[in-house]
Amino acid sequence: MAPRTPRPNGDDRPAPAVPPTRRIPEATVARLPVYQRILEELLRSGTTTVSSELLASAAQVNAAKVRKDLSLLGSFGTRGAGYDAAFLIEQIDRSLGLDRVWPVVIAGIGNLGRALARSQGFAARNFRVAALLDNDPSIIGEHIDGVAVRHPDELPAVAAELSLAIGVITTPAPVAQRVADLLVDSGVRSLLNFAPRVLEVPGDVLLRYVDLSIELQIMSFHQAQRLGEERAVRLPVIRSVGVTR
Amino acid sequence: MAPRTPRPNGDDRPAPAVPPTRRIPEATVARLPVYQRILEELLRSGTTTVSSELLASAAQVNAAKVRKDLSLLGSFGTRGAGYDAAFLIEQIDRSLGLDRVWPVVIAGIGNLGRALARSQGFAARNFRVAALLDNDPSIIGEHIDGVAVRHPDELPAVAAELSLAIGVITTPAPVAQRVADLLVDSGVRSLLNFAPRVLEVPGDVLLRYVDLSIELQIMSFHQAQRLGEERAVRLPVIRSVGVTR
DNA sequence: GTGTGTGAACTTGTTCACAGCG
DNA sequence: CGCTGTGAACAAGTTCACACAC
DSSP states (O other): OSSOOSSSSSSOOSSOSSOOSSOHHHHHHHHHHHHHHHHHHHHHOOOOOOHHHHHHHHSSSSOOOOHHHHHHHOOOEETTTTTEHHHHHHHHHHHHHSOOEEEEEEOOSSSSHHHHTTTTTHHHHHEEEEEEEEEOTTTTOOOOEEEEEEOOOHHHHHHHHHHHOEEEEOOOOHHHHHHHHHHTTTTOEEEEESSOOOOOTTTEEEEEOOOOHHHHHHHHHHHHHHHHHHHHSSSSSOOOOOOOO | OOOSSSSSSSSOOOOSSSSSSSSHHHHHHHHHHHHHHHHHHHHHTOOEOOOHHHHHHHTOHHHHHHHHHEEEEEEOEETTTTHHHEEEHHHHHHHHHTTTEEEEEEEOOOOHHHHHHHHHHHHHHEEEEEEEOOOOTTTTOOEEEEEEOOOOOGGGHHHHHHTTEEEESSSSHHHHHHHHHHHHHOOOOOEEEEESSSSOTTTSEEEEEOOOOHHHHHHHHHHHHHHHHHHHHOOOOOOOOOOOO
């Protein structure tokens, strides 16, 4: 399956002399944008210094986790005081690679693609919607926030010109794989897939799913779980030492 | 910060005598919908029996993981043969609570809310878009796929009537918290938040984020990482003290 | 033989608890 | 004294490897 196994298991290199940044675990990377958002809100409301405790409670995580996460980026806090919000934002931005502009291409300009093209999510940070693709002749040529919708066949030319970094797939499921192939062939190395389809891409392409149906199913599980528990509570369960409360 | 700590840390109950189903780890729950989708595609293409190996390669995970995940639901495979696809789908559905209909309310009928309301994600499985909310008078009364858009003030009445289980928040960020409170007060116990805002909800409410901006930032990190690696290979990397910049 | 189901080893992620700096 | 930064303990999740059912 994996054609080019990147590091299947046995790591042989003793220690790669400290990579560009210290190795940041995946779980931490996923939390950094959350801290980022909270810090910005705090800054907007006049707070300049923030403790791990405060950040943690806002992000609904443990304070030790916040400190560990942040310490992976470097020693940016002041003992006894906390972190300088503005400075921390800058450091997180740098660690996440948000100190550059990333050109994004959206493929599939239906309801969702259109909504995303106009969304604040791109505009707010350093993401520029650089290209829009659709194969429907009645849509091609339309402009959304100043960017023209083009036919996928034009992608190779467009990609060369714009050095597209991130592709967003909002096509119907049946064509999602074809579109993914096209994007990958044009040099796009990160794909965000909104189509309800499991895609295959080469090992060096980062592929993430944003899938409404999967999210809903996970919620369904928890909801059902809860129902099960309630049922269990109503019937036997004798609660002796009960902290009735 | 956290007003009603639900289970801050120390769990006191010793072990609730085996819950409804055997305890299914969170990571497994997140993968079940993926297996589900693959199984359905296989079934559609005529396959009736499937091995953990095949499922794994389609889902891009390890075969042992598939087997462990599935064995948590029960012993549904046949040694030497594999799993019966149709039967397995049924079992996963049951485990995920998809053998009931879940009424869903969507709050915020902008570009995204509208796109979701029409989306296949809901229709395909047992989720019924039961209510749509928006406070814009020019939208209220509009029908989307047969469901009328109503004012949030009507929510209490609507909720009582429909026993809404899952709320989807697609409002602008500034009102997201208010809408969340409203939904929670009306008895909705699972929220899917698309607004770029960290929300506070009582401990017994399940809250998940689907956040374009966070997804993009994670992609940015990996993209930057990749760039860094390339550069690291090219240059000798002399790392003295001065961070001139 | 073939492929499941599962203990046991291992890896990753989380939390604790405290030394030490400001 | 307050709060960061981090080693060490712990928990969750993954992978291996193999007994065993078909």
